Amino acid sequence: MRILFDYGWHNEEKTVVRYAALDNWNWKDYHSVVRVSLYTVQSQPNEVHTLIDLTTGHRDRFPNGLAAHARTFGKKLAPNLSGYAVVVGVPPAALQQLGVEQSRVLQTADGETHFVDTVEAAQAVLDGWLA
Numbered sequence: 001m002r003i004l005f006d007y008g009w010h011n012e013e014k015t016v017v018r019y020a021a022l023d024n025w026n027w028k029d030y031h032s033v034v035r036v037s038l039y040t041v042q043s044q045p046n047e048v049h050t051l052i053d054l055t056t057g058h059r060d061r062f063p064n065g066l067a068a069h070a071r072t073f074g075k076k077l078a079p080n081l082s083g084y085a086v087v088v089g090v091p092p093a094a095l096q097q098l099g100v101e102q103s104r105v106l107q108t109a110d111g112e113t114h115f116v117d118t119v120e121a122a123q124a125v126l127d128g129w130l131a
Contacts, residue, residue: 003036006020014048016126017041024059027065034072034077049084049086052085053088062093062094067098071109083108083111086113086115088119
């Protein structure tokens with residue numbers, strides 16, 4: 001089975017793990033790559049934030065079920081995960097299902113998830129957390 005998501009460090013300090021969608025990805029691929037990445041993430045002594053880039057994977061239509069999966073973004077599956085995530089590339093129609101149109105922030109049990117349109121906007125959110 002090939003997982004249609006990549007992961008790696010977003011910065012040299014290894015304080016942001018980046019998940020990047022590949023073509024025709026689905027939610028199972030996302031959850032699988034998160035599990036695979038846990039050894040790498042928890043081997044770092046630093047607190048780690050999460051960046052999920054959905055702009056890198058092309059699909060004919062966004063997969064159903066965002067509301068069920070969004071609460072797992074940034075979930076503290078390792079002690080050093082912060083619970084904070086930023087997600088790039090969720091279509092407006094999918095965000096409407098979450099009810100975060102104005103704030104674009106979803107409070108979760110472990111922290112919060114910010115939804116942005118560009119990688120530059122994601123970096124601005126990350127910069128605020130890393131300051």
